[in-house]
Amino acid sequence: MVPVICCVALMMLHTSKxxxxxxxxxKRAVRVRAFVxxxxxxxxxxxxxxxxxxxEDVRETHQRAQALVxxxxxxxxxxxxxxxxxxxxxxxRRAHQDILCDVMRAILATNAIVFISPPAVDHKSCxxxxxxxxxxxxxxxxxxxAAAVSSDPDCSCCPCWxxxxxxxxxxxxxxxxxxxxxxxxxxxxxxxFPGLTKxxxxxxxxxxxxxxxxxxxxxxxxxxxxxxxxLDDKLIVAIKKFQDPAESLVACICNELHLxxxxxxxxxxxxxxxxxxxxxxxxxxHDLVETSIFLVREFMVKGxxxxxxxxxxxxxxxSRFRIIKGIAYGIDYLHGQGxxxxxxxxxxxxxxxxMNPKITGFGRGRKLNKxxxxxxxxxxTIGYMPPEYILDGTISTKYDVYSFGVILLETISGxxxxxxxxxxxxxxxxxxxxxxxxxxxxxxxxSLCRKExxxxxxxxxxxxxxxxxxxxPADRPAMLGVRLMLRGDDKTTKPxxxxxxxxxxxxxxxxxxxxCCF
Numbered sequence: 001m002v003p004v005i006c007c008v009a010l011m012m013l014h015t016s017k018x019x020x021x022x023x024x025x026x027k028r029a030v031r032v033r034a035f036v037x038x039x040x041x042x043x044x045x046x047x048x049x050x051x052x053x054x055x056e057d058v059r060e061t062h063q064r065a066q067a068l069v070x071x072x073x074x075x076x077x078x079x080x081x082x083x084x085x086x087x088x089x090x091x092x093r094r095a096h097q098d099i100l101c102d103v104m105r106a107i108l109a110t111n112a113i114v115f116i117s118p119p120a121v122d123h124k125s126c127x128x129x130x131x132x133x134x135x136x137x138x139x140x141x142x143x144x145x146a147a148a149v150s151s152d153p154d155c156s157c158c159p160c161w162x163x164x165x166x167x168x169x170x171x172x173x174x175x176x177x178x179x180x181x182x183x184x185x186x187x188x189x190x191x192x193f194p195g196l197t198k199x200x201x202x203x204x205x206x207x208x209x210x211x212x213x214x215x216x217x218x219x220x221x222x223x224x225x226x227x228x229x230x231l232d233d234k235l236i237v238a239i240k241k242f243q244d245p246a247e248s249l250v251a252c253i254c255n256e257l258h259l260x261x262x263x264x265x266x267x268x269x270x271x272x273x274x275x276x277x278x279x280x281x282x283x284x285x286h287d288l289v290e291t292s293i294f295l296v297r298e299f300m301v302k303g304x305x306x307x308x309x310x311x312x313x314x315x316x317x318x319s320r321f322r323i324i325k326g327i328a329y330g331i332d333y334l335h336g337q338g339x340x341x342x343x344x345x346x347x348x349x350x351x352x353x354x355m356n357p358k359i360t361g362f363g364r365g366r367k368l369n370k371x372x373x374x375x376x377x378x379x380x381t382i383g384y385m386p387p388e389y390i391l392d393g394t395i396s397t398k399y400d401v402y403s404f405g406v407i408l409l410e411t412i413s414g415x416x417x418x419x420x421x422x423x424x425x426x427x428x429x430x431x432x433x434x435x436x437x438x439x440x441x442x443x444x445x446x447s448l449c450r451k452e453x454x455x456x457x458x459x460x461x462x463x464x465x466x467x468x469x470x471x472x473p474a475d476r477p478a479m480l481g482v483r484l485m486l487r488g489d490d491k492t493t494k495p496x497x498x499x500x501x502x503x504x505x506x507x508x509x510x511x512x513x514x515x516c517c518f
Contacts, residue, residue, distance in 0.1 A: 018069065018089055025095050028391050029062040032103055035378050035390060038116045057102045065095040097499065100387055100471075104500035107382055107390075108428050114382040117222070117248070190277065193257045195264030197277030197296075204239055204279050204294055207231050211241065222249050228299065237276060240295040252363030253278075253293055259339060259362045271330030273350060273360040274298045300358060302351035305407075309346055309414040316448045317458060319355065320411050324461065325486050326357040331404055332479035334359070335397045341365050342395065344403035345384045346410065372396035372473075388473055398473035401482065405468025412462055415448045427469050428501050434462055461486070466495040 068088055190198045207229030208215045218226040220240065227239045242249065260275035279294040308315050308323065327349060334341055341348075341362065348361035364379065375393045386402035388394040409426040412433075433443055449455055464485050470476045475496065477485070484490035 018092065025062065025065045025092055025099070028099050029058055031378070031391060031393065032058050032099060035103070038378050039114065039382070053106070058099050061095050061098050061102070065092055068092070100391055101500040103390060104387055104498070108500070116379050116382070190261075193261040193278070195261050196257060196275065199277050199279035199294070199296055201279060201281045203231070204229070204296070207237065208239060222246075229296075236299040237296050238299045240297070242293045242295075244291055245293060250293065253295065255365060256295070256362040259365045259367070262367070263337065263339075270333040271326045271357055271359060272333065273300070273358040297360070298352075298358075300350035301353045302355055304347050305349035305351070305357065306346035308351075309410050317415065317454050318451070320415070321457065321461070321486075323351075323355070323357050324408055324411060325483070327359065327407065328404065328479060328483050328486055330357065330359045331400050332483055334365075335400070335479050337367075338369070339365055339367050340395065340397050341400050341403075343380060343384070344400055344407065345381050346407060349407075366395065368396065372398075386473070387471055394473070396473060397478070398476050401468050401476045401479060402470075402473075404479070404482070405465045405476070408461060408465035408468065412458060412465065415458075416443050427466075430462055430466055430469075431497050431501050434466060434495075460488070460492060463492045463495060467492060470495060471498040471500075 068091060190196045205211065208227040211227060215227040215229065216225055217228045217238065220226060222245065223243060225241045225243075227241065229237050229239045231237060242253065245253065257275065257278055263272060264274070275295060275297045277296045279296070281292050283290040305323070308320070331341065331344070341359065342364040343361050344359070345361075348359065350358050350360055352358060366373075373395050375389070375395050378390075378393075380389070384403040384406050386399055389399055406426055409430040413426050413429055436443065444455070444458065449458060464482060467485075468476055468482060481490060485492050
């Protein structure tokens with residue numbers, strides 16, 4: 001009797017494991033299809049054949065896994081099911097890994113920097129939309145919408161706000177109405193975003209000579225234009241103008257303002273850009289409405305990091321290493337405040353007059369109240385998104401660690417002679433350089449790495465970058481640990497090479513079932 005009970009218990013355990021692994025495979029396949037669909041919407045993606053290949057590979061893996069599960073469930077012999085259960089669990093785990101490899105290899109093969117924008121908003125899902133976007137209802141429409149959403153625990157459009165609003169419906173109503181009352185007042189402190197200034201349109205026009213084309217210093221995503229401006233107190237600022245932004249973009253702008261409000265007392269020397277305030281205007285022309293939103297931040301004189309990595313051969317290793325340490329400090333500071341950036345990339349790192357790096361672009365940032373969470377949407381920049389987010393929607397501070405690792409590896413690959421890193425993704429190239437060992441010095445432009453001990457420093461940083469870009473979040477160090485390793489105060493462990501960075505040549509299928517290669 002006891003052996004029978006034990007067998008039944010084991011059967012139930014294995015069945016539970018099988019169902020769990022099958023659910024993971026099914027969920028991952030669905031998310032990959034959504035991910036590829038969003039990629040195809042981007043004009044930068046011309047490799048449509050490659051994307052179709054990913055879908056076919058994932059579909060084949062999914063169908064094979066489904067057939068195995070169905071075959072297992074249809075077996076009437078309990079002993080046969082018992083014998084097959086453990087093997088099937090392993091095969092399903094392999095299918096799970098195969099989908100990861102297919103997608104990540106495709107991403108490495110694209111070599112394109114693609115930003116997947118947030119999905120369209122179907123409702124007034126950001127508490128602040130009523131403030132920035134006009135409505136045809138009465139004056140309290142924005143506040144009513146904010147109140148409705150503030151009680152919605154599933155709202156994810158303005159992610160940093162969600163954990164904090166459930167008990168603030170009444171106060172939020174009052175704040176929105178109070179902000180509207182101050183709409184015409186110049187330079188008034190913001191009620192919704194404490195610590196920030198709500199600039200009037202006249203102030204912003206005066207600062208930019210009426211938004212003169214001569215004041216344009218850059219153009220960003222989503223059609224935004226950046227102007228150089230001078231405020232009444234002679235402070236030089238950058239003013240970013242968003243013309244007729246979609247609701248999803250407004251939510252990101254509000255998200256950035258909310259996080260800036262939380263950080264405004266503490267960003268002086270923490271490698272975080274300082275947002276001073278915002279402004280907006282609404283123009284009604286018959287049935288048409290034009291909306292503009294403005295972000296006002298400190299002016300960064302020396303441009304973006306992507307120009308340092310790939311466009312400035314005069315920045316030697318000492319300069320690059322100093323920048324990397326500054327970025328690591330900034331990310332560690334954010335994590336210490338419970339904030340994950342979730343869109344770290346070279347274009348979101350700017351430099352002041354002393355070449356100090358400042359992190360910007362907090363539209364996707366989130367304040368996490370727990371170690372990790374899941375996000376059903378897919379948005380971010382290809383190449384800097386970690387595997388667990390792409391495939392499972394998992395968000396944690398380790399997301400930023402992965403992005404930092406890629407930036408660090410890019411910084412090193414940018415020091416190489418052109419023929420040493422030809423058109424390869426930085427993670428894939430870095431593994432080849434790491435395994436080259438002592439021969440790595442032959443890959444670098446020697447004019448950028450002349451001082452004694454610098455080559456060894458580069459090797460250590462390459463290893464740190466690979467540790468940060470590990471496949472599993474648990475294998476990546478925390479940013480405090482990264483800072484210690486960069487200073488040489490902590491030993492670096494040996495990174496494990498992800499399967500998807502290895503040779504793409506076909507190899508035999510595992511158990512005759514699944515393949516990890518294209």
